[in-house]
Amino acid sequence: MTKEQVEQVRRFSRTTAERIGVLHEHHLGGTRPYGQARLLWQLGDDGGPHDVRTVRDRLGLDSGYLSRLLRALEGDGLVALAPHPDDRRVRTVRLTEAGRRERARLDERSDAHAAALLAPLSPDRRTELTDAMAKVERLLTAATVTLDPLDPDHPDAAYCLRAYAAELAELFAEGFDLAASLLPDPEALRAPRGLFLVARLHGEPVGCGGLKLPPGAPAEIKRLWVRPSARGLGLARRLLAELEERAARHGAGAVRLDTHRALTAATRLYRESGYTEVPAFNDEPYAHHWFEKRTGDMA
Amino acid sequence: MTKEQVEQVRRFSRTTAERIGVLHEHHLGGTRPYGQARLLWQLGDDGGPHDVRTVRDRLGLDSGYLSRLLRALEGDGLVALAPHPDDRRVRTVRLTEAGRRERARLDERSDAHAAALLAPLSPDRRTELTDAMAKVERLLTAATVTLDPLDPDHPDAAYCLRAYAAELAELFAEGFDLAASLLPDPEALRAPRGLFLVARLHGEPVGCGGLKLPPGAPAEIKRLWVRPSARGLGLARRLLAELEERAARHGAGAVRLDTHRALTAATRLYRESGYTEVPAFNDEPYAHHWFEKRTGDMA
DNA sequence: CTCATTCTCTGACTAAGGTCAGAGAATGAC
């Protein structure tokens, strides 16, 4: 990363903080303090009542602080509190009619501010700006995704594996059965015999990739998957690169993988990433192509 | 402007506030409160001592508040205060050696945060992101520019006119003398006979454009200029459009202007904006092309 | 029934950012 790039990010931060950050903290709040506005926002996301506990977790607030925020909103008649029907320790909260109106007002304010930002620009420039914003947003989101090695039994890992299997079952003409696929046991993707990476965005799993590390043999990538909603962020490439790097660090001289002919995007990714097609090195029933890349060839 | 564009701006605000706004307020501050950090930043921009009054204006702070901030920094040995040599009511402030070190520390922190933001991305994506950021920044800056009608004698207007003349003098092989140019007197660009628009960014003049409004005749655009540092923001187009609109509102059926052959970018702008070349309609000594646009043809 | 736990609420407290009304010193116009 160059010094110019770091400088650009900082300049960008300054400019946008001035024009947008301020918007968020003060003007969105408008007449209402930011904490209250944020809460109002969170509560309005759907109609139904919310457990106070859940709201607290989601916004990461102190229980005393949330309690006071709720009381302020209740005092203004914007929310109604009621004990949870099944557990009377828990309280539930929902927006009143006035609360929904207030939320709509905040919404309009936000829209107006966004519109005022665009207003001085010509239609062409507006399109240019919103396109560039979309790009920045997409790439910032991509940069927010974390990759962590997890146990394959971890709920987030298990979620990915189930989603992976479900998607392949849909995609393959012959269906897909995780149990029939060549992966002797989950042990193979767990230290010390391998590892399993999970990509998460705001704590939500959005992708995964497994690595088998047989001693004295090429490493093998399995179960590489990215959730459809998170595609286009370069996540598959990042997972692949991270797995390759870990394989190399583990001393593997090459990385291998196999893939199904229906997965054209994946096949393209492997070729673009420097993999070359090799003869079948296993009996995977769902594979049509086998690839290999020497760890020395890595970018 | 479409609903989708407004939505995009708002989504963008949310994402960047999360990733960058927070960065700015809390992490940039680090151990130091935001107000102090901001002040430290401002003071470090150049070596010399600053008048407290100037700093206050530039940061838009209350005098009591700034006084306290300064005292806090002074207490930590980061700034030194001294009375102004010419006016002992005014105090000047400069960073001490320790202050410069502290500022460098904040700087590093900021750099590190920016770098951490880019780190998870591949080099290609990094370039994509910083390019998109540059574009957003440029367009947000453009959207921040205000256009105000000012008296031609207003300091900001006078600055623009001087800069305009100086630039043309440099550009034209034959030189340029504002007095020799066809513009009988400044009255012509002042209500009710005309008007003079000044474009300002953060209060600094960055461009201008004059309009003559002779009764019962086409309006005439004069002195259209954009400061070199502010070019590429679409400012000339905006000034032009605003002048045309004011001409139309004033009842002019057409807008005319003349230009020098050395000003190729301007000539291109006029053609692209729907102006057609017409025979000379005046004796402007510095003109080689004459243009006209009917107000009915405006976009 | 007992007891540890869970959930909410209250009171006490802190830090930061900020506003407002003067006080006091210096200055400039006359």
Add this chain to the structure above:
DNA sequence: GTCATTCTCTGACCTTAGTCAGAGAATGAG
């Protein structure tokens, strides 16, 4: 020299955001 003005500083005050240590009610395990 007088007097209005300018500039800084001080004290009093306010709001927001947030933390922390319990108290008190309800719940679930034993």
